[in-house]
Amino acid sequence: MKPARAASRRTLPGSPFNRTEAPPPPVEQYVLNDRVTHDKYGLGMVIGVEETAVVVDFGPQQVRIAAPYAKMTRL
Template sequence: MKPTRAAARRPLPGSPFNVPAAPSPPVEHFELQDWVSHDKYGLGSVIGVEEDVAVIVDFGSEKLRIAAPYPRLFKL
């Protein structure tokens, strides 16, 4: 005996879950020598940029590569 399969669910026209996903905010663009602030590492200066991929930031005590979308990095 084969197990029965559930029928495909039809989307309800008035359901609040049918709302299309909101577009993600645009990725912020950084340039060399931009001053930035990070929630964990503090103030720093951008020393390298990989377009829409990552930035390299010098925080004084260490240099870090931070990947896009830069969740806790803010331009000053």
């Protein structure tokens, strides 16, 4: 006996159950001297901005953080 194959479902154009993918949230842009907080490093200030990363001074250390900046927020 063969197992039943799952049939693909039709998508109806007016159905509220159609799932459209939401666009990803925009990557936050930082500029020089922005005050930020990071979950791991704490409070800091942006001292360098690159195309896909920022360099942040957290006092005793400077850290390059790549986009997306999931654990970092602007103050």
